[in-house]
Each structure stands twice: as C-alpha cells, then as structure tokens.
Amino acid sequence: MLVLLILFYFLAPILVLFLCHRFKSLEKIGAVVVAYALGLILANTGLIPAGGAAVQNLIISVTIPLAIPLMLFSTNLKEVSKLARKSFFSLMIGIASVTMMITAGYFIFREAIPEAWKVGGLLVGVYTGGTPNLAALKMILDVDESLYLVTHSADLLVGVFYLMFLVSLGQKVFAKVLRPSISETSAQAEQTNDTSDHYAELLKKVNIPPLLKALLAAILVVGASVAVSLLVPESMQMAIIMLLITTLSLTLSITPKINATPRTFEFGMYFVLVFSIVVASMANVQILMTAALEVILYVAWVVFGSLVVQVILSKLFKIDTDTVIITSTALICSPPFVPVVAGALKNRQLIVPGLTIGIIGFALGNYLGFIMAQLLKMIGN
Numbered sequence: 001m002l003v004l005l006i007l008f009y010f011l012a013p014i015l016v017l018f019l020c021h022r023f024k025s026l027e028k029i030g031a032v033v034v035a036y037a038l039g040l041i042l043a044n045t046g047l048i049p050a051g052g053a054a055v056q057n058l059i060i061s062v063t064i065p066l067a068i069p070l071m072l073f074s075t076n077l078k079e080v081s082k083l084a085r086k087s088f089f090s091l092m093i094g095i096a097s098v099t100m101m102i103t104a105g106y107f108i109f110r111e112a113i114p115e116a117w118k119v120g121g122l123l124v125g126v127y128t129g130g131t132p133n134l135a136a137l138k139m140i141l142d143v144d145e146s147l148y149l150v151t152h153s154a155d156l157l158v159g160v161f162y163l164m165f166l167v168s169l170g171q172k173v174f175a176k177v178l179r180p181s182i183s184e185t186s187a188q189a190e191q192t193n194d195t196s197d198h199y200a201e202l203l204k205k206v207n208i209p210p211l212l213k214a215l216l217a218a219i220l221v222v223g224a225s226v227a228v229s230l231l232v233p234e235s236m237q238m239a240i241i242m243l244l245i246t247t248l249s250l251t252l253s254i255t256p257k258i259n260a261t262p263r264t265f266e267f268g269m270y271f272v273l274v275f276s277i278v279v280a281s282m283a284n285v286q287i288l289m290t291a292a293l294e295v296i297l298y299v300a301w302v303v304f305g306s307l308v309v310q311v312i313l314s315k316l317f318k319i320d321t322d323t324v325i326i327t328s329t330a331l332i333c334s335p336p337f338v339p340v341v342a343g344a345l346k347n348r349q350l351i352v353p354g355l356t357i358g359i360i361g362f363a364l365g366n367y368l369g370f371i372m373a374q375l376l377k378m379i380g381n
Contacts, residue, residue: 001049009059012038013273017199032131033156035273036149039280048281056278063275064135065225065245068366069218070268071132072249073258075359087353090319090327091360097309098127098302098331099372105301106376112294117380118143119295121373122151123302129365130334130358132268135275136246137369140239145282150292154299162303163333167344170325178314178321199266207262214261221248239370246366303332326350330358 016034020027026034042048102120110116118141125133131152138148201207225244229237253259307328314324322345329341338354 002051002055005049005052005055006059008042009055009274009278012277013270016273016277017270021199030156031269031273032276035276036153036280039277039282042277042281053282056282059278060139060275063271063278064132064139065222065241066215066218067132067268067271067275068136068242068245069221069249069252070214070264070271072246072268072363073214073217073253073261073264075250075253075363076259077250077254084353086319086323087327087357089317090314090323091331091357093313093317093319094306094310094327094331094357095128095361095364095368097306097313099124099368100309101302101305102127102372103376105298105305106379108301109294109298110380113298115143115147116298117373117376119147119151119298120376121369122148123155123299124372125365125369126152126155127302127306127332128368129362131276132272133362133365133369135272135279136242136366137373138279140242140366140370141373142238145279149280150295151299154292154296157296158299158303159333162307163329163337163341166325166329166333166341171321171345174311174321174324177311178324179318180320199270201263202266202270210261211263211267214258214264214267217252217258218249221245221252224248242366243370246363250363306332322347322350323353326354327357330354331361334358 013031013035016031016038020029020031020034102123106116106120113119121141122134122137122143125137134148134152134155137143143151202211222241222245225241225248228244229240232240310324310328325345326338326342326347329337333341338351338358342349342351342354
C-alpha cells in the first residue's frame with residue numbers, strides 16, 4: 001500500500017497536467033489548484049495506509065529542494081541586469097508595498113490567526129515570487145500543513161478576483177491617477193511568450209538526457225547545501241539549506257550549458273505539483289474551515305492594500321499605468337499571468353520586462369519571506 005501511495009503521488013501530477021491540457025476549464029483554474037483538490041479528496045477517503053505520514057514527510061522534504069534549482073537554472077541574470085530603470089523602480093515599489101501591508105496586517109490579524117508571523121513570511125514569498133517560494137518557506141518556517149493550505153487557498157481565492165479586476169477595470173481606473181503608458185522598445189514589442197503547454201516535451205527523447213543532467217546538478221546543489229547546514233545549529237538548518245539552494249542555483253544559472261537546458265522550469269513545476277498533492281492530502285479539513293476566514297481577510301488586505309500603496313507611490317515616481325499593472329501581476333499573480341494581462345492591456349511589449357520582474361521575484365522570495373517572518377516574530381515578542 002505504501003508503494004502504491006508513492007506511485008500515486010508521483011504519477012498523479014501527470015494526470016493533472018493531461019486533464020488541464022485536455023479541458024480548457026481546468027486549464028483556466030490552474031494545475032496547482034487541481035492538484036490541491038485531488039490531494040484533499042485523498043485526505044478524506046481514508047485510503048492513506050498506516051505509515052503514510054512518514055512517506056508524505058519524506059516526499060515533502062525532497063520535492064521542493066529539487067524543484068527550486070530546476071526552476072532557477074533557466075534564470076538569465078544578464079537579462080535581469082538589463083531591466084529598464086522604470087521597470088526596476090516599479091519592482092522596488094511593488095515589493096515595498098507588499099511588505100508594508102503585510103506588516104500592518106500582522107498587527108490587525110495576529111490575535112485571530114495562529115502563528116501569524118509565519119503567515120506573513122509565506123505571503124511575502126508568494127507575493128514577490130510564487131508557489132515555489134510559498135512551498136519553500138513552508139519548510140523554512142516549519143509551517144503546519146493545514147495553516148499552509150489555508151494560506152495558499154486564500155491566495156488562490158483572492159487572486160481570482162484580483163486578476164479579474166486588473167484585466168477588466170484596472171487600466172481605466174488607474175489611468176485617472178497615473179500617467180499614460182509609454183512604449184519600451186520596438187525590440188521588446190516584437191517579443192512574445194509562448195504560453196502553450198510545454199510539459200509534454202519533458203518526455204521527448206531528445207530532452208530526457210539533458211534534463212537528467214539538470215536533475216543531477218539539482219541533487220548536487222541540495223547535497224552541498226545539506227552538508228553546509230550541518231555546521232550550524234539544528235534549529236537553523238532548514239533555513240540555511242533552502243537559502244543556500246537558492247543561492248547556488250542562481251550561481252549555476254550563469255553556466256551556459258545549465259542555463260540552456262530545455263524545460264527545466266517545467267520539470268521543477270512537476271515536483272511542485274507532487275508537493276501540492278502531498279500537502280493537501282495531509283490537511284486537517286476541520287482546521288482548514290475554522291481558520292479560513294481570518295486568513296482570507298489578511299490576504300485580501302495585503303493584495304488590494306498593496307495595490308493602493310503601489311499606485312500612490314507610482315504616482316510620486318511617475319510610473320505609467322500599464323507598468324504598474326504588469327508589475328503587480330508579476331508579483332501578486334506570478335509570471336505565467338504576465339502574457340495574459342499584457343494581452344488584455346493590448347500592450348504586449350510589457351511581456352519581457354514583466355517576466356523579468358517575475359524572475360527577480362522568484363529569486364528574492366525565499367530571502368525576503370524568511371527575513372520578514374523573523375522580523376514579525378521579533379515584533380510579536
């Protein structure tokens with residue numbers, strides 16, 4: 001039964017990706033949401049055998065440490081360094097807005113939410129980076145599975161309404177306050193992002209050998225990080241491991257062979273989906289329902305409050321409407337939504353800077369989330 005459970009965890013994401021590719025309605029919902037739903041169903045069927053908890057903990061401890069290097073190997077640090085001055089200022093404003101609202105929200109909701117300082121750290125991670133950062137910070141901060149799932153579920157729920165606002169009314173509303181958008185460059189205007197499903201290419205014969213080499217490099221990164229962590233107190237080891245993995249992965253992304261390996265990002269997302277199903281299958285649904293409202297309010301406060309602060313600061317720094325919207329999309333909704341929003345804005349030239357902002361967010365998310373959580377913990381004490 002334990003072998004069957006392991007096989008389910010590693011094969012189910014393939015089914016999830018197939019269903020999302022086959023049915024457009026599921027594709028709109030997103031693979032991560034479908035994975036969580038599948039995990040929750042498993043959690044309430046009574047099919048998890050005795051000893052399943054040990055298997056779940058082992059898979060959780062392996063998947064995200066492997067996912068982060070694979071996703072960061074494709075980072076183009078040279079392109080990041082070329083980010084336009086306007087976009088860079090917009091990124092800094094966006095991060096500052098998120099951290100301000102998370103800090104303010106902590107004082108409002110800390111009595112109602114258990115371990116609110118951990119939730120604050122999670123929110124910094126997901127609203128500067130994305131789900132991989134959220135998952136990594138769960139491990140760094142030792143967040144309870146139910147609290148993690150509540151936080152991520154709240155993020156997904158609020159994120160739907162946020163994205164709808166950005167693509168429907170955002171441009172019209174902000175144009176009344178911010179300056180009109182200005183084109184970046186003609187070269188950027190011609191660049192687009194291929195949003196087609198690339199996951200099937202993971203199984204192509206030509207891609208398997210380089211992806212296996214990338215996986216080996218990821219394993220070496222994790223191994224080296226674990227080895228170094230043995231030099232510090234046990235209470236700090238997980239934080240050191242995850243932060244070292246991030247740093248070493250970005251360093252290796254400079255290597256042309258590793259950086260050019262096809263589909264490493266998608267390979268990393270496969271491990272994120274495995275993690276998502278496992279975590280959801282461990283969730284205590286009763287705790288999930290009890291704690292949900294306060295966390296949803298905290299998340300809504302951060303998401304919509306940070307947008308208001310971002311618009312005010314962008315007005316002072318003379319950032320245009322579309323740049324503000326695309327920056328917020330890259331941070332709050334994550335990079336995959338950048339082409340969608342850019343298309344809705346009829347400003348495809350923002351795809352490249354938007355994706356670059358998102359990549360920087362992925363790289364910074366673990367550091368910022370850890371630092372924020374520790375600061376909130378100190379403030380709370």
